[in-house]
Amino acid sequence: MNTRFLPRYLIAAWVAFSAAAGMAQPRYPERSIRIIVPSTPAGVLDNVARALSLRLGDRLGQQIVIENKGGAGGNIGAEAAARSAPDGYTLFIGFNATHGANHALFGKLAYDPVADFAPITLLAMVPNIISVHPSVQAGNLADLVALAKAQPGKLSYASSGNGTSTHLAAELFKAAAGVDLQHIPYRGSAPAVADVIGGQVPVLVDSVSSSTAHVKAGKLKALATTSPRRLSVLPDLPTVAESGYPGFQSTAWVGLLAPAGTPRPIIERLHTAVIEVMALPETRERMAAFGAEITTSTPEEFAAHIRSEMARLGKVVRDANIKVN
Numbered sequence: 001m002n003t004r005f006l007p008r009y010l011i012a013a014w015v016a017f018s019a020a021a022g023m024a025q026p027r028y029p030e031r032s033i034r035i036i037v038p039s040t041p042a043g044v045l046d047n048v049a050r051a052l053s054l055r056l057g058d059r060l061g062q063q064i065v066i067e068n069k070g071g072a073g074g075n076i077g078a079e080a081a082a083r084s085a086p087d088g089y090t091l092f093i094g095f096n097a098t099h100g101a102n103h104a105l106f107g108k109l110a111y112d113p114v115a116d117f118a119p120i121t122l123l124a125m126v127p128n129i130i131s132v133h134p135s136v137q138a139g140n141l142a143d144l145v146a147l148a149k150a151q152p153g154k155l156s157y158a159s160s161g162n163g164t165s166t167h168l169a170a171e172l173f174k175a176a177a178g179v180d181l182q183h184i185p186y187r188g189s190a191p192a193v194a195d196v197i198g199g200q201v202p203v204l205v206d207s208v209s210s211s212t213a214h215v216k217a218g219k220l221k222a223l224a225t226t227s228p229r230r231l232s233v234l235p236d237l238p239t240v241a242e243s244g245y246p247g248f249q250s251t252a253w254v255g256l257l258a259p260a261g262t263p264r265p266i267i268e269r270l271h272t273a274v275i276e277v278m279a280l281p282e283t284r285e286r287m288a289a290f291g292a293e294i295t296t297s298t299p300e301e302f303a304a305h306i307r308s309e310m311a312r313l314g315k316v317v318r319d320a321n322i323k324v325n
Contacts, residue, residue, distance in 0.1 A: 028088055028266050032063040035091045035256075036084075038077025038098055040070045044126050044209050044290065048254045049093050051286040052123065052277055059273040073163060073324065074098040075109060082116035086261035088270065092117070094257045096165050096313065099306045104314035105163045105324050113310060117257040119302035120271050123278065124292040126252040127227030128169045129211045130240070131204050131220040133196055141224045141243035144203070148179040156182040157203035158192040160210075163324050166192075168313060169226045169250035170205040171320040176245045196220065207252065208233065208291035226250040232288060253295070253309075255302055267299060 035053060039045040046068060053064035069077035074097045081092035097105075099113045111117075130141065138144040148155050159166040162185045174181055184201055186192035189210040196204040197219045204211065204220065212233050214220040224240045225231055228249040240248040256274060258267060277283055278294050287294055297305065316322070 028269060029060050029062045031089065032065050033060065033089050033091060034065045034067050035093060036077050036081045037066055037068050037093045038070060038074035038095075039068065041068050044207060044252070044292065045093050045095060045254060047209075047290045048124055048287065048292055051283055051292075052256070052274065054286070055277045055280060055283060056273060059276055060269075073102055073105065075102060075106065075111070078102075078113075079110045081257070082111035082259060084259050086118070086259040086263075088258065088262055088266035090259060091120070091270070092257045092259075093123075093254060094306075095254045096252050096309055097163065099255070099257075100309035101163055101165075101168060101313040101317055103310055104317040105322065113306060114303075116260050118260050118262045118267055119299045119306060120256040120258060120267055121274055121278075121299065122253060122255045122295050122297040122302050122305060123274075124254045124287055125227070125295045126165075126254065126292050127208045127225050127231060128166050128205055128250065128252065129208050129215070129222050129234075129237070130170075130173065130224050130226065131196070131206075131211055131215060131222045133199050133202050134218065134221050135199065136202050136221065138221075138223060141238075141240065144223055145177045145179055148177075148181055152180040153182060155203060156184050156201050157205055158184050158186055158196050158201040159205050160189040160192050160207075161185050161187055163317070163322055165250070165252035166205045166207065167322065168316050171316055171322065172250045173205075173226070173240060173245075173248070175319070176240075176248055193220075212291060227293075231291070232293075233291060253305075254292070255297075255305075257302075271299060 035049050037046050037049045049066050057064045069080050078098040084090035132138055157170055189206050195201050215222045222237050224243050225237055226240050275296055278296050284294055
């Protein structure tokens with residue numbers, strides 16, 4: 001406002017009003033930001049959060065604190081985040097369980113995946129790999145399907161647990177290929193991988209981050225990835241779609257959310273900062289090291305993705321009659 005021709009008392013009033021307006025809209029952020037990760041440390045979700053936090057603090061000018069709250073398929077952490085103040089100082093690493101399958105798996109949740117959260121952006125996709133013990137007589141996915149059809153219900157596969165992305169990917173493949181494989185759920189990737197390497201279970205469906213090192217070491221024989229495209233870490237590995245099942249894909253995803261009611265300017269500030277961090281070559285390298293492929297979005301695109309995934313994965317859960325542990 002041009003105050004040149006205003007009386008002094010009006011100028012003083014304008015200055016006071018401007019100061020009050022500035023006080024009503026404090027600079028964000030003014031203190032450290034907490035990111036709740038609904039898993040234990042060192043897993044894919046935790047790795048994504050830490051890869052993001054390394055440079056996000058620089059962009060925002062505040063410390064980023066990672067808080068691990070694992071349990072109940074991610075529901076414990078999701079509930080804690082949903083009940084947090086919508087002020088931009090608590091964020092949440094959501095994924096295809098908390099904001100996809102869990103609504104169908106658990107029936108009733110202590111949080112609403114849509115109503116209780118404000119999406120910020122997708123962060124990454126984490127593909128799965130279908131592999132077998134080296135002794136299995138299957139050089140490709142077609143061989144495995146033929147083997148399974150020759151002895152229905154005799155072959156078994158290991159996953160990281162009931163209702164996990166690896167379990168859902170396997171059930172989708174079973175339906176697409178028309179094969180009967182017996183599911184053996186484990187409590188996490190590590191014991192599932194160990195038993196397949198040890199020969200106790202012939203087939204494994206697990207994340208690229210857990211499988212790749214063992215594939216390269218010859219302890220596992222990779223047949224296909226459930227990703228829509230080939231993997232940079234295993235470029236010679238075909239996709240399931242390339243292996244005779246056009247359009248097939250089943251990929252885990254990770255995204256960043258805030259509690260519902262977080263002011264839009266804060267969401268936009270966070271979105272801009274996160275997109276900048278994810279575009280850094282060093283972030284891409286860190287993510288690729290554990291098999292995550294950076295995938296970002298607008299808040300609106302992420303919201304639509306969540307709704308779509310809840311419908312898609314809910315159908316998989318119901319069709320396969322999947323029950324949680």
